[in-house]
Amino acid sequence: SPKEMEGIPGSLGLPIVGESFAFLSAFSKPSGIYSFVKERQQRYGKVFKTYTLGRFSVIMTGREASKILLTGKDGMVSLNLFYTGQQVLGPTSLLQTNGEAHKRLRRLIAEPLSVDGLKKYFQFINTLAIETLDQWSGKKVLVLEEASTFTLKVIGNMIMSLEPTGEEQEKFRANFKLISSSFASLPLKIPGTAFYRGIKARDRMYAMLDSIISKRRSGESIQQDFLESLIIKHSQAADEEANEDKLTDKQLKDNILTLLVAGHDTTTAALTWLIKFIEENPAEEHREIQANRNGGSNLTWSEVNNMPYTTKVISETLRRATILPWFSRKAAQDFEIEGYKIVKGWSINLDVVSIHHDPGIFANPEKFDPSRFDAPIKTFSFLGFGSGPRMCPGINLAKLEICIFIHHLVCRYKWRALEKDDSVQPTLVRMPRNKYPIAVEPL
Numbered sequence: 001s002p003k004e005m006e007g008i009p010g011s012l013g014l015p016i017v018g019e020s021f022a023f024l025s026a027f028s029k030p031s032g033i034y035s036f037v038k039e040r041q042q043r044y045g046k047v048f049k050t051y052t053l054g055r056f057s058v059i060m061t062g063r064e065a066s067k068i069l070l071t072g073k074d075g076m077v078s079l080n081l082f083y084t085g086q087q088v089l090g091p092t093s094l095l096q097t098n099g100e101a102h103k104r105l106r107r108l109i110a111e112p113l114s115v116d117g118l119k120k121y122f123q124f125i126n127t128l129a130i131e132t133l134d135q136w137s138g139k140k141v142l143v144l145e146e147a148s149t150f151t152l153k154v155i156g157n158m159i160m161s162l163e164p165t166g167e168e169q170e171k172f173r174a175n176f177k178l179i180s181s182s183f184a185s186l187p188l189k190i191p192g193t194a195f196y197r198g199i200k201a202r203d204r205m206y207a208m209l210d211s212i213i214s215k216r217r218s219g220e221s222i223q224q225d226f227l228e229s230l231i232i233k234h235s236q237a238a239d240e241e242a243n244e245d246k247l248t249d250k251q252l253k254d255n256i257l258t259l260l261v262a263g264h265d266t267t268t269a270a271l272t273w274l275i276k277f278i279e280e281n282p283a284e285e286h287r288e289i290q291a292n293r294n295g296g297s298n299l300t301w302s303e304v305n306n307m308p309y310t311t312k313v314i315s316e317t318l319r320r321a322t323i324l325p326w327f328s329r330k331a332a333q334d335f336e337i338e339g340y341k342i343v344k345g346w347s348i349n350l351d352v353v354s355i356h357h358d359p360g361i362f363a364n365p366e367k368f369d370p371s372r373f374d375a376p377i378k379t380f381s382f383l384g385f386g387s388g389p390r391m392c393p394g395i396n397l398a399k400l401e402i403c404i405f406i407h408h409l410v411c412r413y414k415w416r417a418l419e420k421d422d423s424v425q426p427t428l429v430r431m432p433r434n435k436y437p438i439a440v441e442p443l
């Protein structure tokens with residue numbers, strides 16, 4: 001309540017609407033909600049309160065806050081999803097568990113996402129990247145849309161061996177888009193609303209998964225994918241209680257959906273921003289790899305795992321674009337940050353944009369400069385993939401997809417931007433508003 005927050009600097013704005021209009025108008029500016037945050041940081045300091053979109057929140061920044069919020073003792077904070085997101089993802093999603101239960105679930109879910117676990121998807125991703133880029137040759141394309149199609153095909157194939165084209169792929173895509181847009185919608189579950197359509201699409205997605213799971217269990221179909229590895233490991237009756245090392249079918253489905261939702265827009269945005277940034281900074285490393293390849297024309301697994309410069313380009317892209325501009329948590333108990341008392345139940349948000357643009361750590365922060373990552377960066381200063389127990393479990397997959405795609409793009413094509421526009425879409429994941437249109441020519 002406003003009374004409880006009296007000790008925190010800041011303004012709660014007008015009655016009922018609070019500061020929602022200022023927040024929403026900042027959302028679509030080139031710097032995103034950062035302009036809203038920066039203005040208040042200058043007025044109130046590193047920690048301030050606000051009331052936006054029906055939520056009382058505390059927004060904070062800096063390494064100390066990030067250390068406490070991201071690695072705080074088990075159970076001190078939980079993830080703070082919108083109500084609609086909670087309903088769509090289901091109660092056993094990784095995003096809705098905390099402490100020991102979260103740790104256990106992560107261990108079971110994230111194993112197939114290790115570098116070794118991903119090797120078997122390399123050829124599929126490689127071929128898909130080449131085929132996608134073949135379609136770009138001599139054309140004008142919207143990079144964001146292309147990246148979205150590419151990353152969804154990759155994850156659909158990886159998780160359940162979905163073919164990249166055809167009716168099943170179309171259904172999967174249509175359902176996924178509805179689920180995705182229901183995430184931050186109004187919590188009205190009546191026919192016609194985004195939330196209602198999202199819940200229905202989620203049910204259809206689960207029915208699709210149920211049918212695949214039962215075909216796999218009956219031996220009618222066998223594949224070497226993520227779902228198969230989870231089914232083999234967690235083969236138990238659907239109504240059986242989960243034990244320490246097994247997942248129920250419900251947990252399995254909730255978490256497959258969680259990986260799809262958490263991994264799709266983020267990887268799409270990262271690939272798009274990276275192509276935008278390297279237009280001005282071509283990645284020479286790839287031409288060297290190509291030149292050193294004795295006659296062979298195909299990218300190899302060992303080459304893709306040895307791209308140190310591109311790894312720095314990815315980090316610098318995530319710093320500069322800050323795809324997830326703030327991390328949202330809920331206080332699960334009372335604690336103190338930067339001298340301020342935080343009360344159980346409060347929504348606390350870490351402003352990552354200012355951390356990534358701190359001139360004390362990143363000199364000339366607006367400049368795109370991958371060499372910043374030549375030496376290790378101070379802990380809690382770079383949060384492109386987060387940090388601590390909730391650090392992104394999809395990091396290896398995201399890097400693999402990006403390295404493969406960029407390799408073929410840089411080695412075979414040249415491109416130029418068709419518009420000069422730096423504004424961002426008003427969505428939770430920051431993406432270029434104009435979808436980054438480019439004209440592509442073969443080299």
Ligand code: HEM
Pocket residue numbers: 079094095106113258259260262263264266267270318323324327328383384385386387389390391392393394395397398399
């Ligand atoms: C370049 C692409 C990606 C970026 C920039 C990214 C970024 C992040 C960040 C910053 C977090 C931590 C958020 C927080 O602490 O509140 C996170 C968590 C997460 N990411 Fe990613 N991610 C990417 C790709 C992926 C992929 C491909 C997957 C799935 C295959 C994935 C699945 C997840 C999940 C499930 C979580 C929540 C982990 C937990 O709560 O324990 N991400 N990601």
